[in-house]
Amino acid sequence: MKLLSLVLSVFLLAACSSGPRIDHSYTASGQNSRVQYIVLHYTSTDLPHSLQLLTQEEVSAHYLINTVPPTIYQLVDENRRAWHAGVSEWQGRTWLNATTIGIELINQGYFDTPKGRYWQPYAQPQIDALIVLLKDIMQRHQLPPGSIIGHSDIAPQRKVDPGPLFPWKQLADAGLMPWPDAAVVAREQAVFTVSPPDVAWFQQQLAGLGYEVPNTGELDDATRNVIRAFQMKYRQALYDGQPDAETAALLLVLNRMGKA
Structure with a gap:
């Protein structure tokens, strides 16, 4: 009886440590990486x-x-x-x-x-x-x-x-990310220099790229911080957080590229 109990205990311990039997013969097509x-x-x-x-x-x-x-x-x-x-x-x-x-x-x-x-x-x-x-x-x-x-x-x-x-x-x-064409940006910048967009436009364009940005139409500190983050990436010569014509042109071109 003791021998039977010992054998049963060893069997149960082995079963618990090995986990459940799982059949891996099928793979779902509806899946992708968790990494975005x-x-x-x-x-x-x-x-x-x-x-x-x-x-x-x-x-x-x-x-x-x-x-x-x-x-x-x-x-x-x-x-x-x-x-x-x-x-x-x-x-x-x-x-x-x-x-x-x-x-x-x-x-x-x-x-x-x-x-x-x-x-x-x-x-x-x-x-x-x-x-x-x-x-x-x-x-x-x-x-x-x-x-x-x-x-x-x-x-x-x-x-x-x-x-x-x-x-x-x-x-x-290296082909790892889109980049705005300088000539296209220059053309759009000339337009925005004559007719600059308002702050709400900048907020909408930044949100279109993916940034979390206020939607208030006000040039508050939070909006400046987002503009500065964008400029540090795409216009590193000047990242003052100001919504100027060149920043507007860069935003417009990049958003157009994302929708192409």
Whole structure:
């Protein structure tokens, strides 16, 4: 009797540890990746401190890319959620940790000095490694061009990374995101210089791209922050948050490209 009980216990233990029997012979066609976007960040600190923060604290990211040598560290499996986005919104989706892959780049961000704000440039080998990684992620998750966004895009009221020195145009040249044609932008800018749109128009255009922006028709601080985030991406020479003719032209051209 004791022997029978022992055998039964071992059998039950084995059954519990192995889990239920599941038939994997059928696969549904109605599915896609949980990943909708890739969010880019800078770490604001060096590699040792970044690794400590991203592996031993609550904040995390799927990937971390060093500068010299340009090493790519995977810290979280892509099938799991990393804690990198925080309170965020893009194209109507909120709390984007669940639907994004987060990539952190070793970069100090900015320093405020007596001569003004200094932004640290990105190392080209680091950007080269990032582009290779982005192409791989986008191919595996079947993401369309334009799925790569900055932390400042999804949280413009509290974040500025990856900052105005991040080379978005290089990503566009690599086929990873759309970019407005300079000649078309110049033509539209000439029109807007003569007849500038009102603030409500800017708010609508920004919302059309995906930004969370007030819909008040007022040029408040929140709206300026969103305009500044857009300018840091598409017009890095001047990101003052002002709704000027060139910013209007860039917005119009990009929104037209999205609807083409």
